[in-house]
Every structure is written in structure tokens, then in C-alpha cells.
Amino acid sequence: MTTPVVDLWGPATPGARTEISAAPEPHDEWELTGGKAWVFYSPLNRRQLTRPVILSDGFSAGPSRLDQLWAGLEENDDYRFVSELHATGHDVIILGYDNRAASITANADTVIDCIRRALAERVGRSKLVVGGFSMGGLVTRYALAKMEQDPSLPDHETSLYLSYDTPHQGAWLPVALQAFTHFAADNWGEVPLVGEKLRQFSALLNSPAARQMARWHLEKATGTVKEDRERVEFLQALEELGGWPRSVRRIGVANGVATGNGNGNGIKPDVTAVRADGETLVDTWLKTQATGDQEVARLQRKGGEAVSVRTSGLPDIDGAPGGLFTAPSEQGDPGSFGLVALLCRLLGNTVDPDVIATSCFIPAISALAAGDISDPKVLYRPITPDNSELDAFKAAGRNEGHTTMTEELGAWIVNEIVAIS
Known part of the structure; x- marks a missing residue:
């Protein structure tokens, strides 16, 4: 690429x-x-x-x-x-x-x-x-x-x-990605090296530009998904x-x-994109976006309570035609969910191998x-x-x-x- x-x-x-x-x-x-x-x-x-x-x-x-x-x-x-x-x-x-x-x-x-x-x-x-x-x-x-x-x-x-x-x-930043970023920053923001990155990511997603650009925004993992x-x-x-x-x-x-x-990555709605367990996470998973009511993510710190992230009325947009989310790194070019998988590993967890790496970022329309x-037909x-x-x-x-x-x-x-x- x-x-x-x-x-x-x-x-x-x-x-x-x-x-x-x-x-x-x-x-x-x-x-x-x-x-x-x-x-x-x-x-x-x-x-x-x-x-x-x-x-x-x-x-x-x-x-x-x-x-x-x-x-x-x-x-x-x-x-x-x-x-x-x-x-x-x-x-x-x-x-x-x-x-x-x-x-x-x-x-x-x-x-x-x-x-x-x-x-x-x-x-x-x-x-x-x-x-x-x-x-x-x-x-x-x-x-x-x-x-x-x-x-x-x-x-x-x-x-x-x-x-x-x-x-x-508007741009599409997967709600599950936004939720995980804020959740991880809140829980591991003080961890050496990776904590600083998590805080930066969370702050970036809540910046004025991101709030203005993203069609749907989530301020914190337990917040409400909305147009900011x-x-x-x-x-x-x-x-x-x-x-x-x-x-x-x-x-x-x-x-x-x-x-x-669609964007050619075989992304179907409401399927698990990332699942992780290990030193810091328990049965944590993110799903691709689906139309209708959906639990789009389950986030749980080891020893903590599970956080359920739900959406309603959003389109199945991860697989839509458009410019793809990329985040260049030494490990390759992970997309939206690939970035989450990378962060999960950096936090000491094992990630299921069948990660759906990327998703639509800027829909062609x-x-x-x-x-x-916001119209799935369009x-x-x-x-x-x-x-x-x-x-x-x-x-x-x-x-x-x-x-x-x-x-x-x-x-x-x-x-x-x-x-x-």
C-alpha cells in the first residue's frame, strides 16, 4: 500500500x-x-x-x-x-x-x-x-x-x-474503537510507555476536530453515542x-x-472483530457495526466489572465502500480493529488470530x-x-x-x- x-x-x-x-x-x-x-x-x-x-x-x-x-x-x-x-x-x-x-x-x-x-x-x-x-x-x-x-x-x-x-x-470512527480507547486510557493510562499512547489516543478522539468530523462520537466508554x-x-x-x-x-x-x-475486506455486520484475554483483560471483545440495537463491545479489566457498549440506529458501515482506516506502525499498517488488537497485546493479552483488521473510515458518499x-441504503x-x-x-x-x-x-x-x- x-x-x-x-x-x-x-x-x-x-x-x-x-x-x-x-x-x-x-x-x-x-x-x-x-x-x-x-x-x-x-x-x-x-x-x-x-x-x-x-x-x-x-x-x-x-x-x-x-x-x-x-x-x-x-x-x-x-x-x-x-x-x-x-x-x-x-x-x-x-x-x-x-x-x-x-x-x-x-x-x-x-x-x-x-x-x-x-x-x-x-x-x-x-x-x-x-x-x-x-x-x-x-x-x-x-x-x-x-x-x-x-x-x-x-x-x-x-x-x-x-x-x-x-x-x-462525516467520518466513521467505529464506536467500539472509541469505547475501547477511552476504557483502556482510564484503566492503564499510567502504565509506562503504552499508557501515554492510550491517553493521547483518548484525548485525540475527544479533540474539537474529532468531535466535528465524526458522524457519531463517544466521549467515554460508558457514555452515549451521538452526533456531538x-x-x-x-x-x-x-x-x-x-x-x-x-x-x-x-x-x-x-x-x-x-x-x-463494499470495501472488499469481507466485513459483515455484527461479527467479532477483536477478542482478547490475558494479563489485564477478561473476555473483552469488539464487534463490527450493525443496523438496529446492538451490543457492539464488551470491555472488562481483570478483577473489574464488565462494561457493555450498546448502539441503536447506526448503519452497517464498517464494510461500506470508502477510504480505509490505516495507522502505520513498525508492525505493519493496522486498521481500526487492528490497532485495538495491537494495544491489547501491548497490555499483555492474547488476541484471537481472526482479527478483522480494518474498516471504512471515509465512506465514498x-x-x-x-x-x-447514516442511511444504510445510501x-x-x-x-x-x-x-x-x-x-x-x-x-x-x-x-x-x-x-x-x-x-x-x-x-x-x-x-x-x-x-x-
């Missing part, structure tokens, strides 16, 4: 890989309010910002890391996205944040600051291209819409908005700005298929703004241009890791940029 552009868990991942090569020195680096931008001029433009393309980082823990972003864009197995943009005469501005888990609206101010700087540095009158990966697509969408509606802000002078596997209709208040308020704020930037062409891609076919992911419906709120889109030929850069998707975006500029 090619390197994803956005690493969902960032440096907090247990055993996270550290061999990512250093990115080349940017030609310029801009300090921004709440973040920074790394500027790479096209060799055709003589170190001048002539045709700017702003690409925003997405959701993860801590500050943006240029090396990791560069690896996803340029050092992957399939398509050198920055080089291809440079070959068309476009300059690339990689936009990062001081805190990728901050609220979407807060980081949107960083986008606005970056756009201001790009317009100030630009030579000539070429319109900007602005967009992002994963939640970065939401941050830039909000920023552009705000610049159109707020008279105190300048014209964004942008002709094209792009999103790459962005959760326009912060998400509701963000959607209201976005709607007050018109929902989308209106003076631009809107395009997007999905790392999932548009055919309605969410990435392509084509329907409500989740598995073929996506057509009439369904989508985008002006044009491209879906992957197979369901693959979230924000994986491929020639199939990257080349389509480059062609769209060239066509409008």
Missing part, C-alpha cells in the same frame, strides 16, 4: 515508523497564525510564486510534519504529485497547522492567513487553487466560504477548490456561510469506489458529498454526478487506504488544475 498523505494518529501511534526520509528544504517558509506553509516553486517559474496551489494538511495529533506530508505526496509508490504539478508550471504551498486536532473553524483562520500571503507574494494575476487532504478539505472549504461572505476579508481570488478523501458528510454538539454547531456555521464557496469550481476525489460495492452516511448506492454536490469528482477503482496518493486520483486532479488555469 502506498504511503497515505495524512497519518490519522500521527506520532502517537504505538511503534510508529520513523524511517520516513527528510523532505527537501522548501524554497520559502511562511510563519502563519496557527501554523506554517512550506513553499516549493516550480522550476519553470524562476523562484517566483506565479501559479499557486495551496494543499492543506488534515486531522492528526500535534503539529503538521513536512517530512510525513512530503512522503505521502512525493515518496509514495505510485505518483509524484508535487513533481507533476511543478511540470505544469504550478507552485506548491503545503499548509500545516500548529495543532491538527484544533477546531476546523480555528484552523480555517490559518488558511485565510495563507491565502492572504499567497496573494501578496504572487507575481502576475493567476487565480489560486486551494484545497486539502482529509479534514484539510473541510478546513479550506470553510475558509473559502467565509472569505466570500465576510466583507472584512479580501477576495480569495481562487478558481478551483479541491478535496482529497474529505469527510464532507460541536459537530452540530460547526455544520450550522458552515450552512450560514452558504455551505460551500460559490465562486469556484468544486472538485473532489475518494479513496473508495463509486459503484456501491461522504468524500464525494453524495448523501447521508451508503451502498452507486454514486452518480446527480448525487454529488461537487462539480466534478473521481472515485478510486478500488477501496484503498485513506488519503493514499495514486496516479489514478492524482493525475485526474492535475488535469483538472491545468484545464482551469
Whole structure:
């Protein structure tokens, strides 16, 4: 699998890989309010910002890391996205944040600051291209819409908005995963090494960005599964700005298929994804999500009372077509349930071998703004241009890791940029 552009868990991942090569020195680096931008001029433009393309980082823990972003864009197995943009005469501005888990609206101010700087540095009158990966697509969408509606802000002078596997209709973080993370952090948060990781995971899942992005959120293992208040308020704020930037062409891609076919991992609803017993856990298990009333997880610390996690009215979404949850580590690329299995082992337990490793993270209908992911029928419906709120889109030929850069998707975006500029 090619390197994803956005690493969902960032440096907090247990055993996270550290061999990512250093990115080349940017030609310029801009300090921004709440973040920074790394500027790479096209060799055709003589170190001048002539045709700017702003690409925003997405959701993860801590500050943006240029090396990791560069690896996803340029050092992957399939398509050198920055080089291809440079070959068309476009300059690339990689936009990062001081805190990728901050609220979407807060980081949107960083986008606005970056756009201001790009317009100030630009030579000539070429319109900007602005967009992002994963939640970065939401941050830039909000920023552009705000610049159109707020008279105190300048014209964004942008002709094209792009999103790459962005959760326009929300992301899916399995409720069972959220419950286990909070349960484990509460019980083993002080254990050397692994405890720090558990606390980081739990805090990340309860961060403003996660609450706004996740379609269903669980604050603690014994809490109530719901659409979080912060998400509701963000959607209201976005709607007050018109929902989308209106003076631009809107395009997007999905790392999932548009055919309605499931994600190819044979994930059925209401089956055991992870089961563990051992030094710290007793008969602890997580199930894949099913429609209707369901006990989705049983969590028990050795010597403690069992915690039952229940859901009602959620769709069977783990097997839906879409970008898959990946969490790179030295042990491979575990997905959502694979990450739980890894944590169970780190806590001294034996895990049943038949783990269902990954699940859908960004349903294709969410990435392509084509329907409500809470509707199980819509989740598995073929996506057509009439369904989508985008002006044009491209879906992957197979369901693959979230924000994986491929020639199939990257080349389509480059062609769209060239066509409008």
C-alpha cells in the first residue's frame, strides 16, 4: 500500500515508523497564525510564486510534519504529485497547522492567513487553487466560504477548490474503537510507555476536530453515542456561510469506489472483530457495526466489572465502500480493529488470530458529498454526478487506504488544475 498523505494518529501511534526520509528544504517558509506553509516553486517559474496551489494538511495529533506530508505526496509508490504539478508550471504551498486536532473553524483562520500571503507574494494575476487532504478539505472549504461572505476579508481570488478523501458528510470512527480507547486510557493510562499512547489516543478522539468530523462520537466508554454538539454547531456555521464557496469550481476525489460495492475486506455486520484475554483483560471483545440495537463491545479489566457498549440506529458501515482506516506502525499498517488488537497485546493479552483488521473510515458518499452516511441504503448506492454536490469528482477503482496518493486520483486532479488555469 502506498504511503497515505495524512497519518490519522500521527506520532502517537504505538511503534510508529520513523524511517520516513527528510523532505527537501522548501524554497520559502511562511510563519502563519496557527501554523506554517512550506513553499516549493516550480522550476519553470524562476523562484517566483506565479501559479499557486495551496494543499492543506488534515486531522492528526500535534503539529503538521513536512517530512510525513512530503512522503505521502512525493515518496509514495505510485505518483509524484508535487513533481507533476511543478511540470505544469504550478507552485506548491503545503499548509500545516500548529495543532491538527484544533477546531476546523480555528484552523480555517490559518488558511485565510495563507491565502492572504499567497496573494501578496504572487507575481502576475493567476487565480489560486486551494484545497486539502482529509479534514484539510473541510478546513479550506470553510475558509473559502467565509472569505466570500465576510466583507472584512479580501477576495480569495481562487478558481478551483479541491478535496482529497474529505469527510464532507462525516467520518466513521467505529464506536467500539472509541469505547475501547477511552476504557483502556482510564484503566492503564499510567502504565509506562503504552499508557501515554492510550491517553493521547483518548484525548485525540475527544479533540474539537474529532468531535466535528465524526458522524457519531463517544466521549467515554460508558457514555452515549451521538452526533456531538460541536459537530452540530460547526455544520450550522458552515450552512450560514452558504455551505460551500460559490465562486469556484468544486472538485473532489475518494479513496473508495463509486459503484456501491463494499470495501472488499469481507466485513459483515455484527461479527467479532477483536477478542482478547490475558494479563489485564477478561473476555473483552469488539464487534463490527450493525443496523438496529446492538451490543457492539464488551470491555472488562481483570478483577473489574464488565462494561457493555450498546448502539441503536447506526448503519452497517464498517464494510461500506470508502477510504480505509490505516495507522502505520513498525508492525505493519493496522486498521481500526487492528490497532485495538495491537494495544491489547501491548497490555499483555492474547488476541484471537481472526482479527478483522480494518474498516471504512471515509465512506465514498461522504468524500464525494453524495448523501447521508447514516442511511444504510445510501451508503451502498452507486454514486452518480446527480448525487454529488461537487462539480466534478473521481472515485478510486478500488477501496484503498485513506488519503493514499495514486496516479489514478492524482493525475485526474492535475488535469483538472491545468484545464482551469
